[in-house]
Amino acid sequence: MRIDIITGFPDILREPLQQSIIKKGRDVGAVEIHLHNLRDYTDDRHKTIDDYPYGGGPGMVLKVEPFDRCLNDIGQHSDLNKTRIFMMTPRGRTYDQKKATELSLAGHLIFLCGHYKGVDERLYSLYDIEDISIGDYVLSSGEIAALVITDSIVRLLPNVLKDIDSAWSDSFQEEYLDAPYYTRPESYKGLKVPEVLTSGHHERIGEWRHKKRVELTEKLRPDLLKKTNE
Incomplete structure (x- = not known):
């Protein structure tokens, strides 16, 4: 898989993209990640990527030209017609685990990081861009999203996690929250690990975990169960 991230603030991303699971994915060759600085695609000495909105109003708007030039540059090496392009924006469809699983099967993804009041709307007329959001709140920029x-x-790509079953049993992967987990010591300050988990009886353990997943979902996220039943 290849992921291109287009941003006006690449320093926000450089260090995190070299850590933990993402670093492992890059090291094993499961993913290539390329950062593109919007300021490298400007044509003025101030490297301006934003301007005032037509019609007035507060805030600034990201200019269309740097994005267009950067996407054109990427398109010299990749077929953008076979690439999914996403804009990080609070107006987008809310991202969830189902979407993560879907996108993990893609060959090439491009993430456009919004900032300020957003991006010149004409960019959507030039490219097939999907809006995506990580929640109903506003961040300073799209880099975090x-x-x-x-x-x-x-983390869902082959050879990234040592135990891929761990990823597929995570919360939301099957419409439920994950079950509670325990590790050593078996007893701590009078609190003991549930007996079933130390029984070695895998069928009973599986039943217990499924029961707990349902109970936790009913208690903490009943909305997920409503979606399952719709």
Whole structure:
């Protein structure tokens, strides 16, 4: 898989993209990640990537030209017609685990990081761009959202996690929250690990975990069960 991230603030992403699971994914060759600085695609000495909005109003708008030039540059090496392009924006469809699984099967993804009041709308007329959001709140910029989405995808790629079953049993992977987990010591300050988990009886353990997943989902996220039943 290849992921290109287009941003006006690449320093926000450089270090996190060299850590933990994302680093492992890059090291084993499961994913190539390329950062593109919008300022490298400007044509003025100030490297301006934003301007005032037509019609007035507060805030600044990201200019269309740097994005267009950068996407054209990427298109010299990749077929953009076979590439999915996403804009990080609060107006987008809310990202979830189902979407992470879907995108983990893609060959090439491009993430556009919004900032300020957003991006000149004409960019959507030039490219097939999908809006995507990580929640109903506003961040200072799209870089954090791009990092969240990248991490959630990379961990699902082959050879990234030592135990891929761990990823597929995570919360939301099957419409339920994950079950509680325990590790050593078996007893701590009078609190003991549930007996079934130390029984060695795998069928009973599986039943217990499924029961707990349902109970936790009913208690903490009943909305997920409503989606399952719709």
